[in-house]
Amino acid sequence: MNVFKDFEAKIKAALEAASAAGELPSDLDLSRLTVEPPRDASHGDVSTNAAMVLAKQAGKPPRAIAETLVARLRALPEVTAAEIAGPGFVNLRVAAGYWRRRLTDVLVAGTTYGASTMGNGVAVNVEYVSANPTGPLHAAHARGAVVGDALAALLEKAGYAVTREYYINDAGAQVEVLGRSTYLRYREAVTGEAADIPTGLYPGEYLRDVGQLLAARDGAKWLDKDEAEWLPACRDFAVETILGWIKDDLASMNIRHDVFTSERALVASGAVDSALKSLEDQGLIYVGVLEPPKGKKPEDWEPRPQTLFKATEFGDDVDRPLKKSDGSWTYFANDIAYHLDKVRRGTPVLIDVWGADHGGYVKRMEAAVKAVTGGQGALDVKICQLVHLMDNGQPVKMSKRAGTFVTLRDVLDAVGRDVVRFIMLTRRNDQTLEFDYAKVREQSKDNPVFYVQYAHARCRSVLRHAAEAHADWDLTGPGLASGADLDRLDSPEEVDLIRLLLSWPRLIEAAAEAHEPHRVAFYLHDVASAFHGLWNKGKDDATLRFLIEGDEGVTKARLALVKAVSLVIASGLAIMGVEPVEEMR
RNA sequence: GGCCCCGUAGCUCAGCUGGAUAGAGCACUCGCCUUCUAAGCGAGCGGUCGCAGGUUCGAAUCCUGCCGGGGUCGCCA
Numbered sequence: 334m335n336v337f338k339d340f341e342a343k344i345k346a347a348l349e350a351a352s353a354a355g356e357l358p359s360d361l362d363l364s365r366l367t368v369e370p371p372r373d374a375s376h377g378d379v380s381t382n383a384a385m386v387l388a389k390q391a392g393k394p395p396r397a398i399a400e401t402l403v404a405r406l407r408a409l410p411e412v413t414a415a416e417i418a419g420p421g422f423v424n425l426r427v428a429a430g431y432w433r434r435r436l437t438d439v440l441v442a443g444t445t446y447g448a449s450t451m452g453n454g455v456a457v458n459v460e461y462v463s464a465n466p467t468g469p470l471h472a473a474h475a476r477g478a479v480v481g482d483a484l485a486a487l488l489e490k491a492g493y494a495v496t497r498e499y500y501i502n503d504a505g506a507q508v509e510v511l512g513r514s515t516y517l518r519y520r521e522a523v524t525g526e527a528a529d530i531p532t533g534l535y536p537g538e539y540l541r542d543v544g545q546l547l548a549a550r551d552g553a554k555w556l557d558k559d560e561a562e563w564l565p566a567c568r569d570f571a572v573e574t575i576l577g578w579i580k581d582d583l584a585s586m587n588i589r590h591d592v593f594t595s596e597r598a599l600v601a602s603g604a605v606d607s608a609l610k611s612l613e614d615q616g617l618i619y620v621g622v623l624e625p626p627k628g629k630k631p632e633d634w635e636p637r638p639q640t641l642f643k644a645t646e647f648g649d650d651v652d653r654p655l656k657k658s659d660g661s662w663t664y665f666a667n668d669i670a671y672h673l674d675k676v677r678r679g680t681p682v683l684i685d686v687w688g689a690d691h692g693g694y695v696k697r698m699e700a701a702v703k704a705v706t707g708g709q710g711a712l713d714v715k716i717c718q719l720v721h722l723m724d725n726g727q728p729v730k731m732s733k734r735a736g737t738f739v740t741l742r743d744v745l746d747a748v749g750r751d752v753v754r755f756i757m758l759t760r761r762n763d764q765t766l767e768f769d770y771a772k773v774r775e776q777s778k779d780n781p782v783f784y785v786q787y788a789h790a791r792c793r794s795v796l797r798h799a800a801e802a803h804a805d806w807d808l809t810g811p812g813l814a815s816g817a818d819l820d821r822l823d824s825p826e827e828v829d830l831i832r833l834l835l836s837w838p839r840l841i842e843a844a845a846e847a848h849e850p851h852r853v854a855f856y857l858h859d860v861a862s863a864f865h866g867l868w869n870k871g872k873d874d875a876t877l878r879f880l881i882e883g884d885e886g887v888t889k890a891r892l893a894l895v896k897a898v899s900l901v902i903a904s905g906l907a908i909m910g911v912e913p914v915e916e917m918r
Numbered sequence: 919g920g921c922c923c924c925g926u927a928g929c930u931c932a933g934c935u936g937g938a939u940a941g942a943g944c945a946c947u948c949g950c951c952u953u954c955u956a957a958g959c960g961a962g963c964g965g966u967c968g969c970a971g972g973u974u975c976g977a978a979u980c981c982u983g984c985c986g987g988g989g990u991c992g993c994c995a
Contacts, residue, residue: 369934382937385975395975419938420975465995502995596995626991627919639993650921657993664995692922693990718923719988760931763923765988767930776957779944787957795954836934843934855932858942869959873950880954917957 335449335838336435340379340425341368347405348383356401357391370836377416377424378432378832384421395421432831433819439834439897440814444904447837451845452493458675459485461686462583462590463500466576467511468537469734470741473688475586476717476766478741479757479910481686482588483850484715486908491845496680497590500671503572504596505664510534511575512568516555518544519567523553538734539578543571582741586750587910596667599674605662608670608705609655617643617704623651642669647700665694669701676702676710683712684848686762689719713848717762723769748773751911755782758854758909776917781858785902788861789913791868792899795879799892802880806889810900813893821890824877826870830863830894834901841908850908857905864898 345363352359363386371380384399391398399417406415406425414426439446461481464474485495502508514535521528522544530536547555547570555563583589599605612618621641625634640656642665655666675683683702687694695714702712722729722739724747732740744753752773759781760766778784800808807816822828837856844852871878879891903913 367937369937371938376938380938385937388975422938424938467995505995507995623992634992637992651992654993659993661993663993668995689923689989691990691995694995695922716923716989764931765924778958780957781943783957784943787955791955791958798954840934847935852932852934855942858932862942865958866960868954869950869956872953872956872959875953878954917955 335842336835337368337370337379337839340427341366341381343409344368344381344383344402344406344423347402348387350405351401357387357393357398361387361390363387370832371422371424376418376422377414378427379425381423381425382421384417384423388421399423429823429828430820432828432835433822435835436819436822436831436893436897437814439837439900440810440893443810443900444907446900447841447904448490448492449838449842449845450492451842452488452491454492454494455682456496456680457488457493457682457684458496458498458678458680459488459684459686460498460500460675461485462579462588463502464579465502465507466572466579467507467535468575469539469578469732470582471735472722472729472739472741472744472768473720475741475744475753476720476757476762477686477688478583478586478588479754480715480717480762480850482586483754483758483853483909484684484686484848486910487841487845487850487853490841490908493682493845496592498592498594498675499590501572501576501593501595501597502664504600504667508568508572509564511571512564514540515543515547515567515571516563519547520544520556522548523556537736539575540571543574546570546574582745585742585745586754594671594674596671599671600662600667604674605667605670608673609662609666611673612642612669612704615704617646618655619643621652623654642697642701642704644697644700647703649696649700653697665697665701668698669705672698672702672710672712673705676706681710683710685712685714687714687716689716692716715762715848718760718765720757721765721767723767723771725769725771729770744768752782754910755785755854758851761849761851781854782911783917784865785857785861785906786914787917788864789899789902789906790915790917792864792895792902793915795895796892796899799880799888808892808896810896813889813896817889817893818886819890819893821887822894824870826863826867827891827894830860830867830898833860833863834897837901837904853905853908857902857909860898860902860905 348357348361348363351357352361365386366381366383368379368381371377383402384395387398388395396417399421402423403415403417406412406423411428411431412425413428416424418424459481462474462478464470482497485497489495510533514530517528517530517534518540521541547567555566609618619641620638622636622638639654641652642655644653645651653665654663657663672683695716698714699712702710722744729739731738732743734740747770756768756773757766773780773782776783796808799806807813822831840852840856844850879888879895881888906913
């Protein structure tokens with residue numbers, strides 16, 4: 334259990350007792366009350382703003398309320414000091430013994446430590462990757478893939494029921510272009526005559542593979558057919574084949590989606606007509622002429638009537654088109670239906686992870702979700718900013734096979750899965766990220782992947798040494814929890830590290846609530862740093878090493894701490910999808 | 919031009935959704951290896967949180983307007 338929740342309950346109980354005693358009014362609004370670690374550890378272990386938040390309601394100055402609160406909190410056995418500071422903070426110092434006892438929570442829970450019931454089983458749909466099935470995944474997709482997957486894992490850890498979803502954009506003009514491009518490569522494969530790919534079609538080398546596979550399957554079957562016959566065949570074959578590649582690439586990153594939804598199937602099911610009908614019934618659709626975008630040259634602009642959605646009524650800047658001139662739905666219209674579909678499938682909370690180029694699309698989608706679900710669905714769009722791929726400061730060359738971009742496969746081959754997954758989470762998603770092959774492969778503390786892995790490996794190393802020297806000791810988490818006298822962890826550094834480990838549940842809840850998986854990466858860096866520091870204490874003073882010959886009591890206590898560190902790091906890496914290593918090579 | 923994101927130490931970035939003296943890493947200056955992996959650790963140096971207003975007991979954080987960088991902008995998805 335989250336230790337700060339524990340103290341929050343104690344503080345609220347103290348306030349209620351004060352109300353009952355007539356020192357404070359009853360029915361206090363405690364919604365803005367926070368119980369947190371103070372920023373500066375020298376202020377204590379637990380801090381609350383209760384007195385300041387309640388000052389107005391109680392009609393008393395903050396310090397007077399603080400006095401009341403402090404008097405009651407001092408009586409708690411685990412509180413060694415309660416002080417009023419600054420404008421009215423109440424700071425508590427908690428007995429070191431409290432923290433030490435709590436360490437057993439980590440040892441008993443193992444890598445499930447930090448799991449929360451905060452989400453209460455609420456269904457959340459996280460949609461990520463959703464790359465168009467017209468070519469292999471780009472390096473840029475890696476970021477969205479990792480952020481989405483880690484966010485999904487984080488939400489699961491926080492107690493939400495998560496669906497991981499991929500939206501296949503297999504409708505519209507782009508897949509027609511794919512079909513035509515594939516046909517040329519197919520003909521090339523069958524006849525042996527090099528194809529000339531006109532502009533407007535996809536020139537990528539990878540379509541040669543698709544053409545050859547189609548030729549292998551169907552032979553010359555399509556050569557003398559009409560376009561009306563070969564186009565759907567080529568299109569569907571290409572989509573299926575390329576989607577297979579995409580799934581392979583994702584599997585290489587240990588990313589698996591629960592649901593793949595086809596845009597084409599969605600349209601065919603009539604979902605779009607039905608979704609748009611509901612907007613129409615609400616009077617949110619009309620035919621109108623849009624103003625030209627400001628700053629656009631007038632000669633590029635011809636006013637024309639379009640079927641529009643009143644996005645402006647839901648916070649967007651302009652109304653948005655729903656129909657193309659040929660009468661078919663726009664991508665946006667399909668997307669409205671798709672989001673409604675997700676809500677109707679039973680997930681009221683929607684998260685979309687998109688690339689930077691879709692930033693301009695966020696407002697209209699949020700507006701549409703509001704409109705089409707009658708405010709029932711909540712959509713949060715996470716935009717992943719650009720990734721600048723470098724190698725030793727030089728931009729990485731584009732893929733030969735794909736022609737115009739670096740593929741995700743190239744990046745994986747260059748640095749490996751764990752490095753990609755970790756580094757992609759070392760920035761907030763809305764911050765651009767520089768990804769330098771040379772830097773992320775470096776084995777030094779400048780490389781956060783290495784630094785965190787090294788801390789875990791050091792823990793495992795200590796535990797291996799202990800197991801060799803004392804084959805009869807139970808070094809499992811529960812074994813150490815019951816077999817170690819944790820009061821032997823008496824140095825301030827050890828208690829600091831315990832406190833940090835015990836803040837893991839709180840971090841998970843905060844990160845899950847904010848939809849910010851990167852916080853896990855920063856937290857693990859902190860844990861690793863504290864552990865490396867403790868390790869080096871043993872370099873300066875041999876009595877501070879973890880394994881003390883002839884002192885079973887202190888050794889077991891320290892092994893319990895080491896074990897707990899390894900468990901928390903492993904638990905954090907699991908959310909990030911990174912494999913913890915046993916030793917560095 | 920409209921909209922979105924970003925602007926924090928010389929550099930790369932955190933900052934727990936409004937709290938206390940704004941934190942790490944790199945770089946620079948010192949110090950620590952007969953010892954569980956020194957692939958590491960410690961100390962020092964370094965900031966008008968882009969600028970100007972506003973809200974508040976209290977602002978890097980919220981609001982408004984500027985400045986700078988990136989992205990995007992009517993039947994591409």
